[in-house]
Amino acid sequence: MSVILPLLVPLTTAILCLVVPYRTAQRYLSLAGALALLAAGLYLLTQLEDGIQVMQMGNWPAPFGITFVADHLSALLVLVTGVVAVAVTLYALEENDAPRERQGYHALVHFLLVGVNGAFLTGDIFNLYVWFEVLLISSFVLMVLGAERAQLSGGVKYFAVSLLSSILFLSAVGLLYGATGALNLADLATRVEALAPGLRSALAMLFLVAFGLKAAVFPFFFWLPASYPAPPVTISALFAGLLTKVGVYALIRVFTLLFTYETAFTHQVILWVAGLTLLVGALLALAQGELRRILSFQLVSHIGYMLMGLGLLSPLALTGSVFYALNHMLVISALFLVAGLIQRLGGSGVLVRLGGLYRQQPWLAVWFLLPAFSLAGLPPFSGFWAKFTLAAAGLEAGQYGIVAVALLVGLLTLLSMGIVFAEAFWKEPPKASANLEARGWAAQALPIALLALLALGLGLWAEPLLRLSQKAALELLEPSGYIQAVLGVSR
Amino acid sequence: MNTLILQTTSRFLFTLLLLLSIFLLLRGHNEPGGGFIGALVAVGAYALYALAHGLSAARQLLPLPPLRLVGLGLLIALLSGLVGLLNQQPFMTGVWFKVLGLKLGTPVIFDIGVYLTVFGALLSAIFALEESAKEVR
């Protein structure tokens, strides 16, 4: 029951938003649904005290039916998804984009959340494909909702790349099924051991490419900065916070549960991918002149940190990965929302046209700097602990190269955020840029403040989340608990 | 497309196809068939009618706007899944009961939900395409 709740809540909300024809009612429903999702996430996390939660859909027993499983990794991701959903919905309600709301914005957002949570909670690899499609189709429509030129141009690229990765994923699932005869993740985990090493590695690489496209890792990241800056800021913030993390989650799941045999090859590849993603993303971010493009490249770059922990594959490293993913979801959504506010208050998202915002809106600078510092990993923010854990794990494993890259990218991120601050807030305004809107923005700062203060709070009081992340990491490294919970037998 | 033959036959075919679609929906209970293909046939009926008599005429034959039908269908499907939940069993567990000697169950209700969802979704896509095609012409 607790497992399926984070799916049923947004599904019900989305359906009610489709059925109820009044826009005001849809807005309240949407907010209520997001809050209920947050509550469902918290409930699921408390239920995990009794061990991994499993539900067999329709009462069909495990390897035959569709299983939903919640371990600590899934539950934590679902919980943070709820937080992001609440923040973005609060911002969207204040944004009051009537045309898009009439075209079903709220229903689509909640369908997207259904897909995201379904992907986090499913215990079946074909079902994972279906949830990916659910979230993709919702995101396609959200991406082009309103049909502005930039949206269509970005949407075409996003659509094309997503189709490619879906097909690759589907083919990989087909081949895996042909090789093992199973689709249930726990069942697969017991069967991949018998495969030939070469076949196993080939399958692993197929999954790496398919999920890597969704997670936007090097060299498959080009589509993300081409499309994420296009839609309205609430939609990009939602995408930035959630969608790439689904790809990362799938990578973590598959590479800790199934492909843990040829680690000298597969996880070394992941480590290289992580390092290159970090470096290339951070360098390209420095070369951009538009706020949301900078953030998009930062988003790409920081996916590398999560993969770095996966590549190192030690308890400490995976703890860092999980913690980083959770922290990053909060921080990058906050930054995208701030970018929206800057764009509105400053009249542009292009850095050269901005300036002097600090004098006009000092509080906006605060709400920008808090998540920006967390992104760069300065103490005492949550990003610091995540990076600290990852660096410690890297040193422990003797992988000095990746640690050096990780620390360098931290500096580059700080530099990039510093450039944004200097350009948008500090320098003199370029010309007569006094076309500021009179509309108050305090209500829109609220969700940003919520996310930023949460990131600060998780930095000052990191112990509980760090411990939960550690539990998640230990569960990932010891999959027999997962298998036992799903199949009822131990490996 | 406004030939007399098409206009006359489409009226008969419309009814016939709708009957066939409901037959397929109910047949899916025990044999090949079901909500999905039933809905496809029904969409075919409406598309044919729209070709022969125009979009607005086809729209008038709809009880609800297509997207509302999608919502309604999803709601029905969701509720059919929740029935099992109320019985302390997992989501989507089938519950069976007898009505007037007929063995009915939540899978049938789910199938009706699928029928309405597919019907509404496809019809709204077809209507939208036909409208934008008219703009281009």
Place this chain on the structure above:
Amino acid sequence: MEVLLSFLVGGLFAVGVYLMLRPHLIQFLIGFLVVGNAANLLIFTAGRLGSQFPPLVPPGGELLEPIANPLPQALILTAIVIGFGLAAFGIVLFFRAQQELGTLNGEAMPEQFETAPLPSLVDEPQTPQERVPA
């Protein structure tokens, strides 16, 4: 038979990937459909070809013949429906993109609509042609 189908899958993948690499969006979409069919055939082949008897048991009857593997069929049906939906969405998307952007060449679609020179290198005033978002 599996070997024959494997070659077919490989051929379809080759054709589809070639089409997907073309810049023209309609070619891309056709390529997607071909590759989608290739993936479906792949799953079908992966489920092993054995019996041709449908996996249906008549009321009160028993399984006499070895039946075909029903699982790949269920998977393919799901994948076909999803692929169909994606293709329908793609047609509408490309149609709108062609109307708004005037091209069906994916490479000719601009990535940035606001000209954004690098910061602090440019001093002259910018042309106020930007599009203020809603």
